[in-house]
Amino acid sequence: MGIPFSSKSQLDSIVEILQSVAGPLDMNVSVKLWDGRVVPLGKNADGKLTISISGPGVIGSLVRRPTLETLVRLYATGHIAFDGGDLIEFTHAFRTERSNRRELKKISKTMLVKRTLPFLFAKTNVADVQHGFKDDAIGRNESKRNNTDYIQFHYDVGNDFYKLFLGEEMQYTCGYFTDWSNSLDQAQHDKLDMICRKLQLQPGEKMLDIGCGWGGLICHAAQNFGVKAHGVTLSQEQHDFAQAKIQRLGLQDQVSVEICDYADHQGTYDKISSIGMSEHIGAANYPRYFQKINSMLRDRGVMLNHAIARRAKSSKRAAKRIRPERQFILKYIFPGSELTPVGQTTDCLENTGFEVHDVESWREHYAHTTRFWCQNLSANRDQAIEMVGLERYNLWVAYLAGASAGFTAGSIKLYQVVATKRAGKGLSGMPPTREHMYRAA
Numbered sequence: 001m002g003i004p005f006s007s008k009s010q011l012d013s014i015v016e017i018l019q020s021v022a023g024p025l026d027m028n029v030s031v032k033l034w035d036g037r038v039v040p041l042g043k044n045a046d047g048k049l050t051i052s053i054s055g056p057g058v059i060g061s062l063v064r065r066p067t068l069e070t071l072v073r074l075y076a077t078g079h080i081a082f083d084g085g086d087l088i089e090f091t092h093a094f095r096t097e098r099s100n101r102r103e104l105k106k107i108s109k110t111m112l113v114k115r116t117l118p119f120l121f122a123k124t125n126v127a128d129v130q131h132g133f134k135d136d137a138i139g140r141n142e143s144k145r146n147n148t149d150y151i152q153f154h155y156d157v158g159n160d161f162y163k164l165f166l167g168e169e170m171q172y173t174c175g176y177f178t179d180w181s182n183s184l185d186q187a188q189h190d191k192l193d194m195i196c197r198k199l200q201l202q203p204g205e206k207m208l209d210i211g212c213g214w215g216g217l218i219c220h221a222a223q224n225f226g227v228k229a230h231g232v233t234l235s236q237e238q239h240d241f242a243q244a245k246i247q248r249l250g251l252q253d254q255v256s257v258e259i260c261d262y263a264d265h266q267g268t269y270d271k272i273s274s275i276g277m278s279e280h281i282g283a284a285n286y287p288r289y290f291q292k293i294n295s296m297l298r299d300r301g302v303m304l305n306h307a308i309a310r311r312a313k314s315s316k317r318a319a320k321r322i323r324p325e326r327q328f329i330l331k332y333i334f335p336g337s338e339l340t341p342v343g344q345t346t347d348c349l350e351n352t353g354f355e356v357h358d359v360e361s362w363r364e365h366y367a368h369t370t371r372f373w374c375q376n377l378s379a380n381r382d383q384a385i386e387m388v389g390l391e392r393y394n395l396w397v398a399y400l401a402g403a404s405a406g407f408t409a410g411s412i413k414l415y416q417v418v419a420t421k422r423a424g425k426g427l428s429g430m431p432p433t434r435e436h437m438y439r440a441a
Contacts, residue, residue, distance in 0.1 A: 005117075005118035005119075005121075005122075007035075007056070009118045010056045010059075010118045010119060010122065011033060011035060011037070013115040013116070013117075013118050013119070014033060014056075014059060014115075014119075015033075015037070015039055016111070016115055017112065017115050017116075018031055018039040018041065019039065020107050020108075020111065020112075021041065021104060021107065022039070022040060022041045022042060022043075023043075023103070024096075024100050024101070024103035024104045024106075024107070025041050025042060025096055025100060025104070026041075026042040026043060026044075026100060027041045027042045027045065027093050027094060027096065028042055028044060028045050028046060028048075028049060028093050029041045029042065029045060029049045029050070029051065029090070029093050029094070030045050030047050030049070030050045030051070031050070031051050031052075031053065032050045032051065032052040032053065032083070033053055034053060034054055034055045034056065038050065047084075048084045048085065049082075049083075049084045049085050049089060049090060049093050050082075050083045050084050051080065051081070051082060051083075052080070052081040052082075052083055053079070054078070054079040054080070054081075054124070055079070055122075055124055056118075056119055056122040056124075057079075057122045057123045057124025058074055058079050058080060058124055059116070059119040059122065060119040060120065060121065060122030060123060060124070061073075061074060061123075061124060062074070063116045063119050063120060064120070067324065068324035068325065068327075068328060069324070069327070069328070072328055072332070072395070072398065074124075075394055075398065076131075076390075076391045076394045076395050076398075077390075077391060078390055078391075078394070079124055086374060086375055086378035086379075086397070086401075087374060087378070087397055087398065087400075087401035088371050088374050088375055088378075088401055088404060090401070091401055091404070091405045131332060131389075131391050131392045131395060132331050132332050133150075133153055133330070133331055133332070133335035135149065135335075136335075138322065138330055138336075148234050148261070149335075150280060150334075150335045150336035150337075151233075151234040151235055151280065152234065152235060152236070153335055154333065154334055154335070155235035155237060155238055157388060157392070158237060158387060158388070159214070159238075159240075159241050160387060161384065161387050161388055162214075164376065164377055164380040164383060164384055164387075165372075165373045165374075165376035165377040165380065165400075166373065166376075167184045167185045167188055167372075167376075168185050169185065169188050169189065169192070169216045169220075170213070170214035170216060170241065171188040171191065171192070171213070171214075171216050172213055172214075172276065173191070173213070173275050173276040173306060174191065174276075174306070174362050174365050174366040174369050174414050175187030175188045175190070175191050175365060175368065175369040175372075176188075176190045176191035176194050176362065176365055177190070177365050177368055178190050180368065184369065184372040184373075184376075187365070187368070187369065188216075189220075192216060192217055192220040192221075193220075193224070194437065195217060195273060195275065195304060195306070195416075196217075196220065196221050196224065196225050197436055197437050197438075197439075198302075198304050198358070198416065198418050198437055199271045199273060199302050199303075199418075200271075200302060200431075200436060201221055201225035201226075201227050201271060202225070202226070202227070202270075203225070203226030203227065204226065204227070204228070205227045205228070205270040205271060206227065206228050206229075206230070206267075206268070206269045206270050206271075207221055207227045207228070207229045207230070207269060207270065207271045207272070207273070208229075208230050208231075208232070208265075208267065208269040208271075208272045208273070208296065209221075209229065209230070209231045209232075209272075209273045209274075209275065210232055210262045210265075210272065210273070210274045210277050210293070211232070211233060211262070211274065211275065211276065211277030211280070212231025212232060212233050212238070212242065212257060213231075213233065213238055213242075213275075213276075214238050214241045214242050214245070215231055215238075215241065215242025215243075215245050215246065215255070215257055217229075217231075217273060217275060218230065218231045218242075218255050218257070219242075219245060219246065219249055219251060219255055222251050222254040222255045223249070223251070227254070227270075227271070228254050228255075229254065229255050229256075230256050230257070230258075230267070230269075231255075231256070231257040231258075232257070232258055232259075232260045232261075232262060232265050233257065233258075233259060233260075234259060234260075234261060235259075236259060239257055239258070239259050242257040243257055262277075262289070262292060263288070263292055265296070266296075267296055268296060268297075268298060269296055269297055269298070269301065270297075270298055270301050270302075271297075271301060271302050271303070272293055272296065272297050272301070272302075272303040272304075273303070273304050273306070274293065274303070274304070274305045274306065274307075275304075275306040276306060276307065276308070277307070278305055278307045278345070279307050279308050279334075279337050279338065279339060280334070280336060280337050282336065282338050283338050283340045283344065286340075286344070286345070286348040287348060287351065287352060290348050290349055290352040290354065291352045291353075293352075294352050294353045294354065294421055297421045298421065299421055299423040299424070300420055300421060300422075300423075300428060300429040301420065301421050302418065302419070302420050303354070303418075303419055303420075303421070304416060304417070304418050304419075305345060305349070305416070305417045305419070306362075306414075306415075306416045306417075307345065307414070307415060307417075308339055308366075308412060308413065308414050309339055309340060309341055309342045309345070309412070309413040309414065309415050310339040310340065310341060310411075310412060310413065311341065311410075311411070311413070312341040312343060313341075325402060325406075326339075328398075328399075328402075329399060332395045332399070333395065333396070333399045339412065342359060342413065342415045342417070345415070345417055346359065346417060349417065349419050353421060353422055353423065354419035354420065354421060354422060355419060355420050355422040355428055356417060356418075356419045357418050357419060357420065357428070357430055358416070358417070358418040358434070358437075359415055359416075359417050359418075360415065360416045361413060361414065361415055362414040362415065362416060363407050363410065363412075363414050364407070364408075365414070366403075366407045366414040367404055367407035367408040370400050370401075370403040370404035370407060371404040373400045374397060374400035374401045374404055377393075377396060377397055377400060378397060381393065384396075
């Protein structure tokens with residue numbers, strides 16, 4: 001039997017807690033309580049950015065289980081709402097000085113315990129989040145991995161949904177900003193150009209793009225560099241979009257696309273690209289993955305691996321630990337994905353018969369890219385909710401905002417690695433300088 005607490009005692013308690021943290025935080029954010037009262041979290045809070053709480057049960061849920069999973073569940077189901085701006089604006093507003101965070105530690109623990117007691121038995125009618133991967137989302141056990149299910153869970157949410165935020169070329173990987181003020185579409189065009197120049201594409205060459213997405217790279221490479229390009233994907237939605245684009249551009253004689261697992265594909269190519277693909281296959285599969293690429297590449301052929309990475313860890317135990325934010329992504333966004341340090345990628349490339357030539361960080365480019373995506377999706381909120389529902393929309397906005405914050409802070413990285421197949425001793429055939437990477441195509 002629960003201890004009875006009045007609505008007034010609950011409201012008085014949360015107001016005192018919020019007022020206690022407002023001084024140290026001093027943010028331009030306010031909290032709107034379930035009775036309509038607004039409590040600023042900083043002396044200069046203008047009321048524009050507001051966190052709305054639907055009822056005392058929200059506080060009760062967080063008191064009983066103060067985890068990211070609880071917060072995600074409450075946000076996804078609409079019991080916590082961020083009003084007055086997109087989540088990118090909120091992440092900027094949430095940044096506080098280290099000295100402010102030290103001041104938070106001085107708040108009376110006795111007061112906090114006393115003021116949270118009225119919420120101990122307060123409940124809300126939050127149902128479990130419906131949009132989550134139902135099977136093994138981590139996928140470290142190779143015998144239980146199902147790459148098709150992983151890919152389709154993420155990508156087959158629908159092309160129309162992705163169109164709301166990706167940009168005109170439907171590029172779902174990091175853009176390349178030759179100027180930080182460039183538009184997203186310009187950055188994505190420049191990304192495609194840079195990849196083609198790093199691969200040193202020449203007219204008539206055969207190119208393979210593994211995990212080709214919606215066909216942007218293979219079409220760009222054929223149109224602008226004269227190659228014969230082939231793409232493979234496990235997503236039916238992506239395949240159909242790419243096939244229609246090839247037809248629309250009249251590239252049937254130069255570009256093709258198929259639904260196929262990379263491990264089952266056969267062919268020999270001059271150049272191979274892997275853009276945002278290796279994150280999806282699991283670190284244990286890296287040797288098989290890069291060996292397969294090596295087997296399809298001619299001697300001295302060039303490959304480019306573009307992948308999100310994490311920082312190197314001090315121990316194997318630390319490396320295996322899955323942080324709460326990664327658990328969120330695995331369960332709700334990218335099941336089966338795994339991030340590794342760039343050094344693990346380059347080691348595996350060398351161990352599977354490649355010579356590594358270039359490693360370039362694009363971390364800050366991805367911070368910009370994901371910021372654009374989050375803002376675009378937020379601007380199309382009503383359409384997105386109509387397509388996928390409030391819950392899935394909220395999860396995706398949180399994912400994109402969190403990704404932008406992570407790339408900005410440096411907790412996650414993005415690297416492009418260029419390597420050549422080294423079937424025997426001798427020169428690589430690479431040019432003496434990297435001038436080809438920066439001159440106009």
